[in-house]
Amino acid sequence: MAAEPADERPSVQAVLQRVTEVLRSHQQKLQSRHEAPAPQQVEALLHKQDLDALQASLDQIHPADVAYILEALPVDERLVVWDLVKAERDGEILLEVSDAVRETLIAHMENRELVAATEQLDTDEIADLAPDLPREVMQDVFRSLPLEEREQLRAAMSYPEDTVGALMDFDIISVRDDITVEVVLRYLRRLDEMPDHTDQLFVVDRTEHLRGLLPVNRLLVTDLDVPVSKIMVDETIRLNPEEKAQDAALAFERYDLVSAPVIDRDGKLVGRVTVNVVMDYIREEAENEMLSAGGLREEEDLFSSVWNSVKNRWTWLAINLVTAFIASRVIGAFENSIGKLVALAALMPIIAGIGGNSGNQTITMIVRAMALGQISAGNARKLFAKEIGVSFINGLIWGGVVGLFAFLIYHSWQLGLVMMSAMVLNLLLAALMGVSIPLLMQKFNRDPAVGSSVLITAITDSGGFFIFLGLATIFLV
Amino acid sequence: MAAEPADERPSVQAVLQRVTEVLRSHQQKLQSRHEAPAPQQVEALLHKQDLDALQASLDQIHPADVAYILEALPVDERLVVWDLVKAERDGEILLEVSDAVRETLIAHMENRELVAATEQLDTDEIADLAPDLPREVMQDVFRSLPLEEREQLRAAMSYPEDTVGALMDFDIISVRDDITVEVVLRYLRRLDEMPDHTDQLFVVDRTEHLRGLLPVNRLLVTDLDVPVSKIMVDETIRLNPEEKAQDAALAFERYDLVSAPVIDRDGKLVGRVTVNVVMDYIREEAENEMLSAGGLREEEDLFSSVWNSVKNRWTWLAINLVTAFIASRVIGAFENSIGKLVALAALMPIIAGIGGNSGNQTITMIVRAMALGQISAGNARKLFAKEIGVSFINGLIWGGVVGLFAFLIYHSWQLGLVMMSAMVLNLLLAALMGVSIPLLMQKFNRDPAVGSSVLITAITDSGGFFIFLGLATIFLV
Numbered sequence: 001m002a003a004e005p006a007d008e009r010p011s012v013q014a015v016l017q018r019v020t021e022v023l024r025s026h027q028q029k030l031q032s033r034h035e036a037p038a039p040q041q042v043e044a045l046l047h048k049q050d051l052d053a054l055q056a057s058l059d060q061i062h063p064a065d066v067a068y069i070l071e072a073l074p075v076d077e078r079l080v081v082w083d084l085v086k087a088e089r090d091g092e093i094l095l096e097v098s099d100a101v102r103e104t105l106i107a108h109m110e111n112r113e114l115v116a117a118t119e120q121l122d123t124d125e126i127a128d129l130a131p132d133l134p135r136e137v138m139q140d141v142f143r144s145l146p147l148e149e150r151e152q153l154r155a156a157m158s159y160p161e162d163t164v165g166a167l168m169d170f171d172i173i174s175v176r177d178d179i180t181v182e183v184v185l186r187y188l189r190r191l192d193e194m195p196d197h198t199d200q201l202f203v204v205d206r207t208e209h210l211r212g213l214l215p216v217n218r219l220l221v222t223d224l225d226v227p228v229s230k231i232m233v234d235e236t237i238r239l240n241p242e243e244k245a246q247d248a249a250l251a252f253e254r255y256d257l258v259s260a261p262v263i264d265r266d267g268k269l270v271g272r273v274t275v276n277v278v279m280d281y282i283r284e285e286a287e288n289e290m291l292s293a294g295g296l297r298e299e300e301d302l303f304s305s306v307w308n309s310v311k312n313r314w315t316w317l318a319i320n321l322v323t324a325f326i327a328s329r330v331i332g333a334f335e336n337s338i339g340k341l342v343a344l345a346a347l348m349p350i351i352a353g354i355g356g357n358s359g360n361q362t363i364t365m366i367v368r369a370m371a372l373g374q375i376s377a378g379n380a381r382k383l384f385a386k387e388i389g390v391s392f393i394n395g396l397i398w399g400g401v402v403g404l405f406a407f408l409i410y411h412s413w414q415l416g417l418v419m420m421s422a423m424v425l426n427l428l429l430a431a432l433m434g435v436s437i438p439l440l441m442q443k444f445n446r447d448p449a450v451g452s453s454v455l456i457t458a459i460t461d462s463g464g465f466f467i468f469l470g471l472a473t474i475f476l477v
Numbered sequence: 478m479a480a481e482p483a484d485e486r487p488s489v490q491a492v493l494q495r496v497t498e499v500l501r502s503h504q505q506k507l508q509s510r511h512e513a514p515a516p517q518q519v520e521a522l523l524h525k526q527d528l529d530a531l532q533a534s535l536d537q538i539h540p541a542d543v544a545y546i547l548e549a550l551p552v553d554e555r556l557v558v559w560d561l562v563k564a565e566r567d568g569e570i571l572l573e574v575s576d577a578v579r580e581t582l583i584a585h586m587e588n589r590e591l592v593a594a595t596e597q598l599d600t601d602e603i604a605d606l607a608p609d610l611p612r613e614v615m616q617d618v619f620r621s622l623p624l625e626e627r628e629q630l631r632a633a634m635s636y637p638e639d640t641v642g643a644l645m646d647f648d649i650i651s652v653r654d655d656i657t658v659e660v661v662l663r664y665l666r667r668l669d670e671m672p673d674h675t676d677q678l679f680v681v682d683r684t685e686h687l688r689g690l691l692p693v694n695r696l697l698v699t700d701l702d703v704p705v706s707k708i709m710v711d712e713t714i715r716l717n718p719e720e721k722a723q724d725a726a727l728a729f730e731r732y733d734l735v736s737a738p739v740i741d742r743d744g745k746l747v748g749r750v751t752v753n754v755v756m757d758y759i760r761e762e763a764e765n766e767m768l769s770a771g772g773l774r775e776e777e778d779l780f781s782s783v784w785n786s787v788k789n790r791w792t793w794l795a796i797n798l799v800t801a802f803i804a805s806r807v808i809g810a811f812e813n814s815i816g817k818l819v820a821l822a823a824l825m826p827i828i829a830g831i832g833g834n835s836g837n838q839t840i841t842m843i844v845r846a847m848a849l850g851q852i853s854a855g856n857a858r859k860l861f862a863k864e865i866g867v868s869f870i871n872g873l874i875w876g877g878v879v880g881l882f883a884f885l886i887y888h889s890w891q892l893g894l895v896m897m898s899a900m901v902l903n904l905l906l907a908a909l910m911g912v913s914i915p916l917l918m919q920k921f922n923r924d925p926a927v928g929s930s931v932l933i934t935a936i937t938d939s940g941g942f943f944i945f946l947g948l949a950t951i952f953l954v
Contacts, residue, residue, distance in 0.1 A: 013850070020855055064731040072851040074859055185697065194694040197735065199676060216693055217671040220662065253760060254541040256753035258674065258735055275752050276733035282756065283730060286763030287845065293770050294841025294930075295834050302846045303859065306866035310874075313838045313867070317875060320834045324827040325882060331823040332886070338815070338822050345815045345822035346808040349938070350801040352826070357772050357797045361790045364771025368764065369779045373490070374549040378497055382551055382780065389783040390790070397787075398794060405802060409809070453771075461826070 012065040015057045016072060022050045023077045055084045063089055067096035070105070074303040079108050090117035095125055100301035102132055115140045123149050124169040124271075127156035155241075155270070164248045165241035167281060168262050168271035171195030174202040175228060177211050182224035184214070197274040199258040203232045210261055210269045212236065238263050239273060245281055246371075252278045289449055295320075316454070323458035327352070330462045334469035337477045343410045344472050347419060350402055351468045355426035355460035358394060362387050362434025363456050367448050370438055384435050391431035392424065399423030418475055422468035429463050430456065489542040492534045493549060499527045500554045532561045540566055544573035547582070551780040556585050567594035572602055577778035579609055592617045600626045601646040601748075604633035632718075632747070641725045642718035644758060645739050645748035648672030651679040652705060654688050659701035661691070674751040676735035680709045687738055687746045689713065715740050716750060722758055723848075729755045766926055772797075793931070800935035804829075807939045811946035814954045820887045821949050824896060827879055828945045832903035832937030835871060839864050839911025840933050844925050847915055861912050868908035869901065876900030895952055899945035906940050907933065 058066055058081070066085060070078050070093070082105055085093060090109075094102055094117060106114065114137045118126055123145070130138055142150060152170050159165025173194060175184050184201070188194065201214040212232035222231050237251050239262045251257065252275055262271045291299060295316035300309060331338070331348070338344050366383070369375050375383070403420035407413055433456055438448035535543055535558070543562060547555050547570070559582055562570060567586075571579055571594060583591065591614045595603055600622070607615055619627060629647050636642025650671060652661050661678070665671065678691040689709035699708050714728050716739045728734065729752055739748045768776060772793035777786060808815070808825070815821050843860070846852050852860070880897035884890055910933055915925035 020853075024855070062732060068731070068849075068851075071849070072853075072856075074856065188697045189700070191698050193698055196733065197676075198694055199674075199735070216697070217675055220665045220693070220696075221668050221670055223666070253753075253756055254545070255539060256673065258676070258752065275735065275756070276730075279730055279752070279756055279759065282759060282763075286759075286766075289763075290766060290770070290845065291841060293767070295838045296841055300842055302842070302851055303856075303863070306863055306870065309863065309867045310870050313835070313871065316838070317831060317834055317871065320831060321827070321875060321878065324830045327830075328823050328827055328882075331826070332820075335819040335823060339819045342812040342816045342822075343809075345819075345825075346805045346812060348822075349808070349826065349829070350798070350805050353801045353804075353938075354794060354797060357794055358790070361772045361793070364768060364773055365777055365779070368767065372545070372548070374545075374779055376497075376549075378501070379549075379551065379780075386780070386783055386786065390786045393783065393787050394790065394794065398798060401798065405805075461830075 012061060012068060015061055015065070016069045018057060019054060019069060019073070019081060020077070022054055023073075023080060025050075051084060054081070055086075058084055059086060063092040064096045066093050067101075070097055071101050071302070075104055075301075075305075078104065078303075082108065087113065087116060088120060091120040091125070091129075094129060095121070098299050098301070099132070100299055100304060104301065104304075106132055111137050111140075115144075119144055122169060122171070123152040124156050126153055127166075130157055159241055162245045163241065164239045164243050164245055164262055164273060167245055167248065167273045167277045168241060169274065169277070170271050171198075172202050172261075172269065172272050173198060174204045174208075174269060175214065177203045177205065177227070177229040177232060179228055180224065181219060181222050181226050181228065181231070184219060184228060185224070197259050197276060200233075202261055202269055202272070203228055204269055208269055209267045210238065210263050213261065236261070240264070241270060246285070248273055249278050249282050249285075250372075253282075292450055293453060319454055323454065323461065326458065327461045327465055330465045331469065334465075334473060337469060337473045340477050341415075341472065343406070343412075343415065344469060347402075347406055347415075348465055348468050350405075351419070351422050351426050352461045352464035354398060354402075354423065355430045355464045356457040358391060358427050359430030359434045359456040359460045360453055362391075362431055363438060363452050366435055366438045367452060370442060370448055375439075375442075380435070380439060384432075387431040387435050388428060391427040395424030395427040396420075398427075412476075414476055415472075418468070418471045422464070422471050425467045425471075426460060426464040429467070430460050433459050489538060489545060492538055492542070493546050495534060496531060496546060496550070496558060497554070499531055500550075500557060502527075528561060531558070532563075535561055536563060540569040541573045543570050544578075547574055548578050548779070552581055552778075555581065555780075559585065564590065564593060565597060568597040568602070568606075571606060572598070575776050575778070576609070577776055577781060579606075581778065581781075583609055588614050588617075592621075596621055599646060599648070600629040601633050603630055604643075607634055636718055639722045640718065641716045641720050641722055641739055641750060644722055644725060644750045644754045645716075645718060646672075646751065646754070647748050648675075649679050649738075649746065649749050650675060651681045651685075651746060652691065654680045654682065654704075654706040654709060656705055657701065658696060658699050658703050658705065658708070661696060661705060662701070674736050674753060677710075679738050679746055679749070680705055681746055685746055686744045687715065687740050690738065713738070717741070718747060723762070725750055726755050726759050726762075727849075730759075769927055770930060796931055800931065800938065803935065804938045804942055807942045808946065811942075811950060814946060814950045817954050818949065820883070820889075820892065821946060824879075824883055824892075825942055825945050827882075828896070828899050828903050829938045829941035831875060831879075831900065832907045832941045833934040835868060835904050836907030836911045836933040836937045837930055839868075839908055840915060840929050843912055843915045844929060847919060847925055852916075852919075857912070857916060861909075864908040864912050865905060868904040872901030872904040873897075875904075889953075891953055892949075895945070895948045899941070899948050902944045902948075903937060903941040906944070907937050910936050 070081060073081060090113065094105060097105065111134060114133060118129060118133065118137065118141045126141060142153065145153060156165065156168065199216055201216065202210060203212045203214050205211055212234040213236050214228055214232045218231050237255060237257065237260050239248050239260055241262055241264065251260065257275060259272050259274045261269055262273060264270050287299065295313065297312050297315050300312050366375065399420035402423055403416035406419045407416035437452050437455055441448040441452065547558060550558060567590065571582060574582065588611060591610060595606060595610065595614065595618045603618060619630065622630060633642065633645065676693055678693065679687060680689045680691050682688055689711040690713050691705055691709045695708050714732060714734065714737050716725050716737055718739055718741065728737065734752060736749050736751045738746055739750060741747050764776065772790065774789050774792050777789050843852065876897035879900055880893035883896045884893035914929050914932055918925040918929065
């Protein structure tokens with residue numbers, strides 16, 4: 001981390017290094033046993049003063065930094081460090097770690113500790129943790145809350161992931177529109193502190209309906225006797241708890257928001273969304289996309305057990321195997337031709353591979369434009385035309401190159417021509433499918449980002465083998 | 478867009494729809510000609526009142542929304558809309574559109590218009606546009622700036638992309654630490670408005686050295702006679718203009734910042750970074766990663782010319798072709814064996830394909846952990862052990878499945894055994910390379926996210942063919 005905290009505070013990387021050094025000073029003793037050591041065993045081997053020193057440096061750093069250190073440690077060391085963290089910070093840190101790491105921490109805690117950790121959090125944060133907590137823990141937490149917070153928690157838990165409701169918090173300061181700036185300032189000065197990310201107050205009427213927003217910065221530059229109604233902003237983004245989180249994220253990015261009000265169907269103010277939560281959401285979405293593009297089902301704890309990793313990677317390998325079997329049978333159908341002209345076997349992966357590459361280029365572009373809402377029935381035809389044009393040119397160019405390659409190695413211009421034609425046809429297939437697959441997925445309300453790439457690769461593989469071997473069978477064998 | 482602006486303002490999607498309807502009402506006339514129509518021709522065919530109505534709705538929406546509409550339109554329609562946009566908003570909109578679309582807009586503008594558009598912007602924003610502007614335009618803009626802003630612009634342009642300096646702006650309000658809250662408030666009240674995203678004031682000493690931060694919210698809840706030095710925060714993130722933008726982004730995410738000070742080596746305050754810029758940066762990075770994973774060199778205008786698209790996709794297709802040639806030669810070396818046992822040709826893509834899939838899973842996980850700084854020499858050995866374990870188990874499982882598949886189709890248990898062994902070996906190769914490639918790239922200071930996937934696929938393709946055909950040659954032929 002290059003971001004430098006002031007001198008008094010140790011840097012995160014320094015703490016991480018100290019943690020690993022201390023924990024591993026005893027590694028040799030531990031490694032003589034064959035199974036992974038339990039955290040108690042590790043702890044027992046460490047000196048009391050080492051542990052105290054570690055604890056002191058952990059206490060000095062931000063909860064998000066502790067979370068970072070926990071993520072970077074193998075499970076046994078992670079649990080030793082977790083035991084050193086002050087109990088009153090447990091809740092915040094659990095919120096910061098990834099799902100996979102959170103599981104390992106929670107599994108290591110007693111229900112009593114979990115209840116204590118959870119009770120320190122705001123209701124919207126409790127709702128975020130809830131899916132990972134044992135049922136009894138949630139019941140205890142629920143009982144301990146005052147009535148208003150119970151209702152907030154129930155509301156927050158009722159919204160599905162990926163909706164604005166799941167991102168929302170309840171830390172709102174609302175004021176009425178018939179008072180003056182001076183009254184607002186006097187009211188604020190009576191508070192101990194304002195909630196994080198309060199860049200604006202919410203102006204409501206008598207019945208809690210949102211009338212407008214009062215930016216804090218405007219409050220500071222306005223004369224004291226001006227009424228709120230004069231300086232409030234009424235043209236404003238209003239979010240609904242049911243709408244997609246993705247749409248809220250787009251609004252934050254597009255309009256550079258720090259916070260935005262959430263209103264229910266009647267226009268009543270129910271909560272707010274803040275930029276830090278949106279930023280986490282954007283990061284998480286981008287990561288999920290990367291993971292699924294890489295063939296992983298979900299985020300994986302870097303040090304999860306071999307077995308958990310096998311399960312995480314299972315789905316895509318299985319799907320891939322099925323598509324590979326199909327491609328294999330397509331080739332199998334032409335075994336006769338291959339037997340007569342073995343060069344076909346060596347050349348066919350080129351046609352399939354470049355087709356897959358080209359199809360993925362098209363699909364990446366279309367899926368991205370789709371996510372931004374830039375694709376409609378109106379411009380689909382234009383896109384088809386463009387992609388087919390690109391593929392045709394690429395097919396001629398790269399088809400020419402591979403045709404030449406085939407000719408130079410096998411000294412048959414007929415083989416070269418078949419290579420070139422197969423390349424053109426497979427790239428056209430890739431373009432057609434690269435545009436159609438996401439459009440069809442969108443039409444049937446499926447996320448075009450998931451699975452499109454596997455599908456196009458399957459089609460250009462089997463299709464490429466079929467086109468190439470088919471043409472070869474007709475013209476060469 | 479589900480985010481609802483207040484009723485007076487038309488929704489973006491509604492404007493986009495109206496734009497396309499009006500523009501396309503004359504499409505039939507235009508389509509009778511064969512080439513794409515020039516914007517002037519489109520304009521000439523439209524009624525004056527239609528254009529006025531369009532202009533009115535464009536004026537009502539946010540510059541970011543206009544940018545969105547421009548992105549979603551084919552080039553000819555895009556330029557008609559661009560001509561309708563009020564000149565004083567040109568600068569802001571140019572900032573919002575993607576690089577590819579910006580090029581098309583700038584190419585359509587006269588230097589005089591470009592100078593006028595640019596002069597409306599802040600110096601940090603001018604620096605963002607600068608690379609896309611003609612040299613003469615930048616010279617004119619530069620000459621028109623007051624001395625202080627010239628220096629800011631020169632500074633902003635001197636920092637490479639992907640550094641904090643490139644994200645930084647100069648809209649800082651700084652106060653001295655020896656005054657009271659009351660004096661600060663009186664000073665602020667004299668301003669017309671505060672810069673966007675001012676969640677804190679910067680506390681400096683006589684020589685402009687940063688002493689601490691004064692959160693605006695703390696200012697509002699503190700008694701008037703308290704001195705700034707009492708309530709300022711001194712343990713704070715300080716960024717340097719030279720450090721990596723990525724590190725600043727991590728700090729914003731981890732510590733939920735809205736703004737952060739940028740100081741030079743002497744500790745002097747030179748600017749600030751705000752969350753909206755960081756969020757754009759994160760989104761852009763994620764998109765670049767997706768694009769390069771999909772084999773595109775850079776963001777592509779959805780409606781760019783066929784030729785521009787061909788160029789954008791060139792690099793990866795060429796690289797892929799080279800790796801395909803190599804794989805083809807590996808197979809070529811075993812043509813003899815394939816001639817004797819044609820089943821090998823049908824089965825070999827399975828081994829290569831699953832190997833590539835598995836290698837990409839490993840690499841995706843490692844690259845992600847690397848970006849978060851979670852991988853060190855200390856835990857590399859643990860990662861190797863885990864990945865090899867995962868691959869071995871996967872190899873046995875999926876190798877068993879494909880071995881059975883081969884046995885059922887070709888009725889040879891020897892062939893089945895060779896398939897299974899080849900699968901285990903290729904997955905082990907994939908694991909070894911999946912961990913080594915990113916580690917090596919990091920060691921040689923290259924971005925492990927770029928090219929790793931192509932490299933691993935090339936290795937598991939050629940390697941898979943070699944292992945499978947090699948084993949088959951030894952044991953079967």
